[in-house]
Amino acid sequence: EPEVTQTPSHQVTQMGQEVILRCVPISNHLYFYWYRQILGQKVEFLVSFYNNEISEKSEIFDDQFSVERPDGSNFTLKIRSTKLEDSAMYFCASRGQGELFFGEGSRLTVL
Amino acid sequence: GESVGLHLPTLSVQEGDNSIINCAYSNSASDYFIWYKQESGKGPQFIIDIRSNMDKRQGQRVTVLLNKTVKHLSLQIAATQPGDSAVYFCAESISGGYNKLIFGAGTRLAVHP
Numbered sequence: 001e002p003e004v005t006q007t008p009s010h011q012v013t014q015m016g017q018e019v020i021l022r023c024v025p026i027s028n029h030l031y032f033y034w035y036r037q038i039l040g041q042k043v044e045f046l047v048s049f050y051n052n053e054i055s056e057k058s059e060i061f062d063d064q065f066s067v068e069r070p071d072g073s074n075f076t077l078k079i080r081s082t083k084l085e086d087s088a089m090y091f092c093a094s095r096g097q098g099e100l101f102f103g104e105g106s107r108l109t110v111l
Numbered sequence: 112g113e114s115v116g117l118h119l120p121t122l123s124v125q126e127g128d129n130s131i132i133n134c135a136y137s138n139s140a141s142d143y144f145i146w147y148k149q150e151s152g153k154g155p156q157f158i159i160d161i162r163s164n165m166d167k168r169q170g171q172r173v174t175v176l177l178n179k180t181v182k183h184l185s186l187q188i189a190a191t192q193p194g195d196s197a198v199y200f201c202a203e204s205i206s207g208g209y210n211k212l213i214f215g216a217g218t219r220l221a222v223h224p
Contacts, residue, residue, distance in 0.1 A: 004154075031209060043155060043200065045211035056210050091154050099145070100212065102154035 002026045004103035006092050012109045016081050021106045023075045023092030032075045033093040033100070034067065036060070043091065049075065082110045119198065121219040130188040132218045134201030139182060141203035145212065146175060146186045148197045155200060155214075158186070188220075196222045 005024045013019050025032050034046040047057040049067055066078045075094075079086055089105045124130050136144065142163040147155035161168045161175045161184075168175050174187040184201050198219050202212040 033211075035212075042216050043202075043212075043214040045213065048209075048211060050209075058211065093154075095209075099157045099160060101157070102147075104152075105154050 002101075004092055004094055004101050006090075006103035006106045008106055009104070010107040010109070012111065013082055015084055015110055019079045019082055019086075019108060021077045021079075021090050021092075021108070023077070023094075023103060024073055025075055025092065025094030026096070026101055027073070029094035029096045029101075031055075031095045032067075032069070033095075034077045035091045035093060035102075036088040037091065037105075038085075038088040046077070046090075079108075082108070084110050086110050119217055119219050121221060123221045123223060124191050126191060126193060126222055126224050128191055130186075130191045130195070130220060130222075132186045132188075132199050132220065134184040134186075134215045134218075136182050136184055136201065136203045136215070137213065138203060138205065139179075140205050141213075142206070143204045144175070144177060144184050145202045145204075146173075146184075147200045147202060147214075148195075149200060149217070150197045158199075191220070191222050193222045193224060196220055 007022045032049040035043050037043045045058050047061045048055045064080045068076050087110045089107050091105045092103045093100050145160040146158040149155045159170045159173050159175050166177050172189045176185045198217045200217045201215040204212050
């Protein structure tokens with residue numbers, strides 16, 4: 001069964017450092033998303049991406065965040081200068097014309 | 112995944128019983144609803160969806176009911192199994208789900224043998 005894959009599974013970083021989380025969406029999907037889940041809280045939307053541009057973003061997705069689809073297969077989330085409150089599980093998701101598929105997540109710990 | 116402050120509603124059932132998990136959604140303009148299952152340390156897994164032009168949809172062992180009048184969604188799981196133990200989230204969306212999903216707080220289902 002096709003799946004969304006994410007790397008790394010866990011990243012520990014120092015506050016102020018840049019982090020890039022990587023995702024390989026399902027190959028024929030056209031819509032890509034990042035969500036996050038802070039420990040103990042609900043899943044929150046960050047950004048959606050279609051046709052090589054951001055289609056919608058939440059208020060969480062400020063200037064410190066960016067997304068890119070550099071090579072037609074990967075979909076990345078970059079956090080330029082991490083803050084303590086960026087510690088969370090980050091989920092990539094993709095969809096074609098049907099349901100949304102989530103990856104297993106990348107846990108980010110900011111110290 | 113858990114709700115705010117770890118105060119996650121929990122439904123405990125015996126194996127073989129039917130489970131009903133409820134969700135109140137927030138936006139009357141939402142037209143697409145999904146139930147997700149999240150096991151510990153994993154991403155949300157699609158269970159079943161329903162569009163606002165329907166009030167009931169059945170899958171394998173699961174049924175989703177939608178009451179737009181009171182903005183209420185429920186997930187019924189028949190013959191609950193230990194493998195059903197997880198946190199269940201409802202999610203809503205406008206524009207058929209191609210835009211953002213808004214997730215609910217989640218309910219933990221604990222199935223006892």
